Amino acid sequence: MTLPGHGMTMSDLVARHARLRPDAAALVDARARRTYGELDGRVRRAAAVLAAHGVRAGDRVAVLGLNGIEVVECWLAALRLGAIVVPVNFRLVAREIAYVLRDSGARAVIADPALAPAVAEARGSAPSVSYALTLGGDYEAALAAAPEAGLERGAREARDEDPAFIMYTSGTTGAPKGAVLTHRNLLLHAFSSMATQGTTQPYEVSMSTAPLFHIAGLSTLLPPLLVGGTNVIPPSGGFDPAATVRTLVDEGVTSCFMIPAQWQAVCALPELGGHDLTRLRRISWGAAPAATPLLETMIRTFPQADVCSAFGQTECSPVTTLLRGPDALRKIGSVGTPLLNVEVRVVDDEMNDVPRGEVGEIVYRSPMVMKEYWNRPEETAEAFRGGWFHSGDLVRQDEEGYFYVLDRKKDMIISGGENIYCAEVENALLAHPKVAEAAVVGVPDPKWGETPLAVIVPRDPAEPPAAAEIETFSRAHLAAYKRPRHVRIVDALPRNPGGKVMKAQLRDRYAT
CATH class of the missing domain: 3.40.50.12780 (ANL, N-terminal domain)
Incomplete structure (x- = not known):
């Protein structure tokens, strides 16, 4: 068990740099800039708002926001109370949002104005939610009204093994699962990645285009916060x-x-x-x-x-x-x-x-x-x-x-007893001058069980590669059993918000 004085959170890092280098830039987005001093003050007020509405250590706070400084502020405020942050994909519909709120047992939900109607609908089947706050006007008014004294009422020191975030997986093979990441998980990841890459200077200015609800969006924020550097947050869309x-x-x-x-x-x-x-x-x-x-x-x-x-x-x-x-x-x-x-x-x-x-x-x-x-x-x-x-x-x-x-493992194709690794076939196809993107999936075959099908995005939509061209090219680069037996030309591959191709959709679409 962690002894008192041993815990550290993302929010603690901000408070430390607010004391040591308050005028250094912490967060930058398309609309605003926050120094460490400004960020820490707003986090303290946001924590007071959540505490005043009953959020305590261990409670879950769901955050649905387009990329922006306020999303990170809300994370830090929840962590300062010892609560657990649940980032939610802003592309989800009300039914999917309700699932995450119910599954996590979220007590509070903070949402972007554009997402407020979907959140209101989702709350109808998420009885655990007792407080909702909308970013923008409502959020700013709440922060402005937060008391000057006791701004961290309800806060407590986190233990290393305490949950910090519940990150929901994409759910491509079933209902999304919440991966529980602790303070120790995330801070040791930041330390380890910095040590491996040699990034330890406070002048680091980092930018990630990943959405903040994605693990890549979260994890790339931490190393600059650790050393007092700057995070640039590009807009969503x-x-x-x-x-x-x-x-x-x-x-x-x-x-x-x-x-x-x-x-x-x-x-x-x-x-x-x-x-x-x-x-x-x-x-x-x-x-x-x-x-x-x-x-x-x-x-x-x-x-x-x-x-x-x-x-x-x-x-x-x-x-x-x-x-x-x-x-x-x-x-x-x-x-x-x-x-x-x-x-x-x-x-x-x-x-x-x-x-x-x-x-x-x-x-x-x-x-x-x-x-x-x-x-x-x-x-x-x-x-x-x-x-x-x-x-x-x-x-x-x-x-x-x-x-x-x-x-x-779930995407590997077994054709006539031979294992076919899709990434190997895709990499070969991407060397074709007319191919911009390629995804390979297995489709049913009466003789071989399943065979590879290539879904291709052409470099020039006006001049896509013909199936015969792909066949000829594959003969020179792949063993016979690995060659795509079918080719489909599309305008774009279906991707999830993290950029991964949703192969389950392709398998369903081309199963026949």
Whole structure:
């Protein structure tokens, strides 16, 4: 059990920097800027508002907001009370929001004005919610009315093992599950990622295009908060590569995280070479696979920056392996080696270690791995069977210890007894000059059980590749059993808010 004086939270970090460097920029978005002193004062007031409406340690506070400073303020306020933050995907409809509110047992919900009607409808079937606050006018009025004295009434020191966030998984294979991440999980992840990458300076200016409800949005905020750096929060909505580059330049961003599709759009900008991006020392990607041609383009486009790939999952806070800049070319296509404080094995279905070079499931032990799935003891036990956390990712490890992701275990295609790893086929297809994006799924086949189907987004919609062209190209790059037997051309691949292709939709759509 953690002794008094041993706990630390994200909110404690802000309070510390408010004392040491109150005028330093903490958060920047399209509408406002907050110094550490300003941020801490608003967090204290927001905590007082929540406490006045009955929020206590251990209560869950759901936050549904478009990307912006206020969302982070609400997180920090809840944590200052010892409450648990539940970020909610702002793209959900009322029925889906109600599920998260019920499952988490949220006591309070804070929402963006655009989402308030859906939240009001959702509350009809979420009886645990006793208080709702709308960002904007209501929120600002509540903060302004908060008392000057006793602004942290109801606060208590958090213990390291206490839950800090419940992050709901995408639910592609069933109802979403809440991964419970503790204060220790998240702070050790920040320490470990900083130590691995060497980012320990307060002049760090970080930007992530991930939505704040996504684990990538949360985890990229923490290292700058730890050292008193600055977090730049881009707006939600359609991704604008030109506006993103202007923000990188105007804010002097030193480290930037985006999903591969966004990096591809940035690298394709004709005017990119006219911008001074010399302060950008680290660019990273994750949340979805990146093709080798894109990585080569990123390395050429940003020669002054380390190109890092981050791999992991929500339950691991999230990064488990990292391919650092010096290895970006030498080990292109790899997701790197384990982060500090992450122990891994590659195992078969019986938990036997597989030899290096062979395919198996990567499993983890780490102080960054979640505490549990919220109120799901059986699924928690299954995830931790054998004393290791099971990722569901199929990988191989080379002779130097670098990992290569081949597929999700549930997405692997078995055709005529042969295992086909979709990522391998997709990477081959992406080398075709007419292919911009590709997703491969298994579809039923009367002879082989299932066969690969390729769903392709063309580089030029006016000149898509013909099925015969893909067949000819595949013959030169893939073994016969791996070649797509069917090809479908689409305008865009279905993706979840984290940028991952929703293959279940593709399998359903093309099952016949």
